Amino acid sequence: MSGTVLVSDISKHEGEVLSPMRLQELVPLPAPYDRLEDQPAWKELGAAARENLVCNLDGFVATSLPKPKDAAEEQAYVDRFVEGLRKLLEKENNWTFLEPLLLSLEYCVKCQTCNEACPVYMGSGEQDIYRPTYRSEVWRRLVAKYVRPGGKLLSRFTEGPIDLNFTALSRLYELCYRCTLCRRCAQACPIGIDNGLITHELRKVFSQELGWAPRELHEKGTVLQLAVGSSTGMVPQVVKDNIEFIDEDTSEETGLTVESPWDKEGADVLLIHNAGEILAWPENPAAFAIILNAAGIEWTLASDAVGYDGVNYGLFYDDFQLARIALRHVQTAKKLKVRKIVMGECGHQHKALMTIADRVLTGDLRVPRESCLPLLEQIVFSGKIEFDPSKNDFPVTLHDPCNIVRNLGIVEPQRRILRYLCPQFREMTPHGVDNYCCGGGSGFAVMSGNNFTDWRVSIGGRIKFKQILDAFADQPGPEVKKYLCAPCSNCKGQFRDMLQYYGALDRSGITYGGLVELIVNAMVDVKEPYIKWEMH
Amino acid sequence: MSGALLLTIAYVLLAVFAVGFVARSVRLARLPVHLRWELAPIPHEKGKGHYGGSYLEEVDWWTKPRERSLAAELRYMLLEIVFLKAVWEHNRRLWWFSFPFHVGLYLLVGTAFLLLAVTAGGLAGLGFAGASALRNATVGIAWAGYAFGGIGAVGLLTARLSDRRLRDFTTPAALFNLVVLLAVFATGLGAVATGDYVGSLTGLLGALATGHAGVTAPAVAAAHMGVGLLFLAYLPFTPMMHFVAKYFTYHEVRWNDTPMIRGSRMEREVERLLAQPVSWAGPHLGADGKKTWVDIATQEVGK
Numbered sequence: 001m002s003g004t005v006l007v008s009d010i011s012k013h014e015g016e017v018l019s020p021m022r023l024q025e026l027v028p029l030p031a032p033y034d035r036l037e038d039q040p041a042w043k044e045l046g047a048a049a050r051e052n053l054v055c056n057l058d059g060f061v062a063t064s065l066p067k068p069k070d071a072a073e074e075q076a077y078v079d080r081f082v083e084g085l086r087k088l089l090e091k092e093n094n095w096t097f098l099e100p101l102l103l104s105l106e107y108c109v110k111c112q113t114c115n116e117a118c119p120v121y122m123g124s125g126e127q128d129i130y131r132p133t134y135r136s137e138v139w140r141r142l143v144a145k146y147v148r149p150g151g152k153l154l155s156r157f158t159e160g161p162i163d164l165n166f167t168a169l170s171r172l173y174e175l176c177y178r179c180t181l182c183r184r185c186a187q188a189c190p191i192g193i194d195n196g197l198i199t200h201e202l203r204k205v206f207s208q209e210l211g212w213a214p215r216e217l218h219e220k221g222t223v224l225q226l227a228v229g230s231s232t233g234m235v236p237q238v239v240k241d242n243i244e245f246i247d248e249d250t251s252e253e254t255g256l257t258v259e260s261p262w263d264k265e266g267a268d269v270l271l272i273h274n275a276g277e278i279l280a281w282p283e284n285p286a287a288f289a290i291i292l293n294a295a296g297i298e299w300t301l302a303s304d305a306v307g308y309d310g311v312n313y314g315l316f317y318d319d320f321q322l323a324r325i326a327l328r329h330v331q332t333a334k335k336l337k338v339r340k341i342v343m344g345e346c347g348h349q350h351k352a353l354m355t356i357a358d359r360v361l362t363g364d365l366r367v368p369r370e371s372c373l374p375l376l377e378q379i380v381f382s383g384k385i386e387f388d389p390s391k392n393d394f395p396v397t398l399h400d401p402c403n404i405v406r407n408l409g410i411v412e413p414q415r416r417i418l419r420y421l422c423p424q425f426r427e428m429t430p431h432g433v434d435n436y437c438c439g440g441g442s443g444f445a446v447m448s449g450n451n452f453t454d455w456r457v458s459i460g461g462r463i464k465f466k467q468i469l470d471a472f473a474d475q476p477g478p479e480v481k482k483y484l485c486a487p488c489s490n491c492k493g494q495f496r497d498m499l500q501y502y503g504a505l506d507r508s509g510i511t512y513g514g515l516v517e518l519i520v521n522a523m524v525d526v527k528e529p530y531i532k533w534e535m536h
Numbered sequence: 537m538s539g540a541l542l543l544t545i546a547y548v549l550l551a552v553f554a555v556g557f558v559a560r561s562v563r564l565a566r567l568p569v570h571l572r573w574e575l576a577p578i579p580h581e582k583g584k585g586h587y588g589g590s591y592l593e594e595v596d597w598w599t600k601p602r603e604r605s606l607a608a609e610l611r612y613m614l615l616e617i618v619f620l621k622a623v624w625e626h627n628r629r630l631w632w633f634s635f636p637f638h639v640g641l642y643l644l645v646g647t648a649f650l651l652l653a654v655t656a657g658g659l660a661g662l663g664f665a666g667a668s669a670l671r672n673a674t675v676g677i678a679w680a681g682y683a684f685g686g687i688g689a690v691g692l693l694t695a696r697l698s699d700r701r702l703r704d705f706t707t708p709a710a711l712f713n714l715v716v717l718l719a720v721f722a723t724g725l726g727a728v729a730t731g732d733y734v735g736s737l738t739g740l741l742g743a744l745a746t747g748h749a750g751v752t753a754p755a756v757a758a759a760h761m762g763v764g765l766l767f768l769a770y771l772p773f774t775p776m777m778h779f780v781a782k783y784f785t786y787h788e789v790r791w792n793d794t795p796m797i798r799g800s801r802m803e804r805e806v807e808r809l810l811a812q813p814v815s816w817a818g819p820h821l822g823a824d825g826k827k828t829w830v831d832i833a834t835q836e837v838g839k
Contacts, residue, residue, distance in 0.1 A: 004700070004704075006704050007704055007705070080817065083817070084816075084817075087815065087816060091567075091568055091809075091812070092812045092813060092814065092815075093814055093815060093816060095568040095569075095570070095809045095812070095829075096570060096571045097570050097571060097573065098567055098568060098570060099564070099567040099568070099569075099570045099784065099788060099789065100570055100573050100785075100789045102564075102567065103564070103781050103784055103785050103789065106775060106781070107775050107777065107778040107781040107782075107785070108775065109710070109775050109776075109778060110702070110705040110706065110707070110710065111623070111627060111630055111634070111702070112627065112630075112701045112702055112705065113622060113623055113626045113627035113630065114626070115701065116626060116627075117626060128704075133705060137705060156708070157707070157708045157709050157712075158707060158709045159707055159709075160704075160705075160707050160708075183575055186575055186790075187575060187576075188622055188625070188626040189622065190616065190620060190621075190622035190623050191778045191781065191782055191785060192781075192782060192785025192786050192789060192790055193785070194573075194575075194785075194789070197573065207818055208816040208817075208818040208821060209816055209817050209818055210817075210818070211817075211818045211819045211820065218820075223820065318818075319571075320816075320820075320821055320829075320832050320833055321820075323833035324833055324834075327833065327834060340596070354592065355572040355574065355793075356571050356572060356573075357571075358571075358572050358795055358796050359569065359570075359571050359572060359796050359802070359806050360571070360806065360810065360833065361796070362796070362798075362803050362806055362807055362810070363798065363803075366796070366798050368596070368598050370592070370595065370596070370597060371592060373593075374592075374593055374594055374595045374597075375595055377595075378595050405576065405588070406575065406576050406588075407574070407575065407576070408574075408576070408590060408592050409574075409576040409577070409578060409581065409584070409588055409589050409590025409591075409592060409593070409793075410589070410590065410592050410593050411576070411584075411587055411588050411589045411593065412584075412587065412589055412593060413593055432587060432588055433576040433577055433587075433588030434588075
């Protein structure tokens with residue numbers, strides 16, 4: 001199929017791809033990325049994937065859903081899904097989000113005001129299936145027809161036509177992983193309807209009722225984290241060894257004594273990193289250690305399983321997995337008797353532990369939790385560390401991670417630091433709480449199976465890439481090195497893949513990194529440049 | 537049809553409206569506390585709301601008093617409710633119809649209150665110097681309300697039927713709602729244009745208030761009253777109740793950034809909710825309809 005895709009089409013044309021994407025239909029990029037023939041071709045699905053996996057939405061596969069054996073299995077999934085929809089609207093099963101969900105179910109006036117706020121929809125060249133309202137409308141019609149009393153009779157009048165079959169179910173599942181939950185659409189809605197929330201809740205039905213979730217988020221994500229301590233697979237001793245190695249390496253490079261304390265009882269700060277930083281961007285935890293030690297903060301890392309990895313992918317698809325991990329984080333803090341938990345540079349960690357889990361942490365589980373960004377601001381302006389901003393005299397722009405900025409309202413601390421330490425800092429347009437998602441949100445940054453990486457960098461992150469290029473439009477060539485500051489591990493994962501995909505370091509001189517790296521780079525005591533102009 | 541029967545139907549329609557309105561509003565108000573799901577900008581954050589900042593920008597935020605600005609919140613609400621700011625910013629094409637449509641409705645709510653005031657004054661035998669001016673103002677506001685509303689409704693209907701973006705998402709119910717409202721506006725305009733608008737409408741309202749079935753009114757005014765009552769009875773069961781829902785979407789969801797305090801009422805409510813049995817069938821949860829939310833969240837997994 002192609003062209004206009006109606007909501008009711010989701011259940012039609014079994015075996016076909018509902019809306020195949022084409023590179024030439026995407027929103028154009030600025031030069032030198034404007035020539036279609038220069039853009040990498042999308043990876044074709046392998047024969048085994050085509051044979052075994054459902055691929056019926058847009059030609060990409062994020063969820064790796066196996067094809068059912070027969071019609072009976074398909075029908076069993078459909079029946080369980082309807083049961084899940086029912087549970088989603090029950091106080092006992094879904095008190096956690098029932099109020100916002102019912103509001104979004106019953107009061108949308110279908111005005112489409114949210115459409116153009118969505119970077120996926122706009123980046124795709126306004127493909128119908130990526131409208132923030134498309135999947136919400138499918139859900140509304142399904143609830144009206146299959147869950148509400150008299151739905152078979154009334155739903156056509158109240159909500160519109162729809163049929164539920166395995167084709168619709170599997171497309172809806174895949175479509176739930178085409179929204180990054182950035183909630184830009186919710187900001188635009190005059191009534192306050194939240195399509196991001198609807199996507200989140202649908203993901204929950206698939207996980208909590210059918211046991212369906214992308215492997216990267218579930219088996220290799222929350223399950224692995226709860227089993228061994230980290231979604232990276234690192235067990236406590238490995239984490240300690242890695243940090244020790246990073247400390248030694250950084251001490252050698254900077255000439256400073258870099259030492260990360262472990263399991264210090266009664267510390268003021270328990271710092272929890274996204275453990276992915278330790279493996280992929282070791283300069284980030286090292287920079288934290290340099291700054292906190294230089295500022296004289298009483299801090300510690302924890303070696304308890306889960307306590308050293310702030311990742312909580314439960315945020316994206318499963319309330320119970322979220323709560324299980326959040327509890328382990330707080331239990332670690334209680335065991336160490338620290339005064340507060342500080343989030344490292346990880347957006348979804350911020351949102352999961354600071355706000356979403358806030359109302360399941362009752363009684364003595366209420367350990368204070370705060371972002372690293374205000375703490376870093378306090379340190380930078382405390383006078384305890386001497387800075388030379390001229391060491392950062394290169395173009396810098398800031399990406400606002402949705403989970404820290406739009407969802408938590410932490411907007412200015414990071415900006416005050418950058419305005420002070422980076423003479424050539426410039427904002428993207430739009431920025432702050434109006435930012436665009438990097439395209440790797442809601443777990444996408446760690447989802448690279450099949451051909452999904454191509455989707456998230458070329459469609460999901462397209463508007464963001466355009467925005468980054470626009471921010472550096474005054475010095476577009478590779479001869480001027482430019483820094484994209486992204487204080488979030490998942491955003492960095494997406495930028496790594498995106499900048500590599502387009503060859504943006506070679507073609508435009510753009511690299512990326514966190515905020516603490518810029519702070520350390522500006523420290524007078526750090527003699528050698530801390531930022532390495534390389535893709536990592 | 538006899539006057540008594542018409543009066544009875546009118547009472548039934550009003551009762552349906554009242555019960556539906558209260559029931560749907562109370563249902564929203566009584567929904568359980570939910571997990572935090574705030575969304576910046578939150579205007580009540582004093583000194584920060586204008587750029588979308590929150591108290592989470594503060595080191596040790598839990599040790600500091602939370603400063604809130606009611607004025608900033610009211611300003612945000614005023615711009616949103618009166619001028620439909622979000623539609624203006626994100627859907628300008630629709631705003632040109634949606635704005636007059638809503639202005640029309642606001643003016644007609646004002647008209648209804650003025651008519652009730654005039655009716656009440658008349659029934660109480662009150663006369664005052666400005667009565668004539670009040671009646672003229674009522675007619676003027678009503679006329680503007682019907683005209684703006686009518687223009688908006690026609691525009692919205694046209695947009696819903698012709699705009700590709702809207703067409704697939706437009707339900708028969710949404711078209712029906714607009715047609716009913718258009719009938720309200722058209723009959724209202726007719727009532728204003730063809731007779732003693734205030735006299736006719738207050739006469740009918742007076743009949744409703746006193747139960748006096750012998751009151752007569754011009755056909756167009758009676759039709760207006762009839763369509764208006766039908767619309768009122770139907771309103772609580774439609775998404776048009778979003779004027780109530782909007783309170784909850786903004787104040788209870790987007791702007792609800794209240795942290796849970798130990799020993800608070802919210803904490804007691806959450807503890808009650810956590811103790812409810814859960815029946816999700818996902819294999820990793822091990823829910824059996826007896827285990828509670830907290831049992832599942834705290835069971836040892838993967839060790």
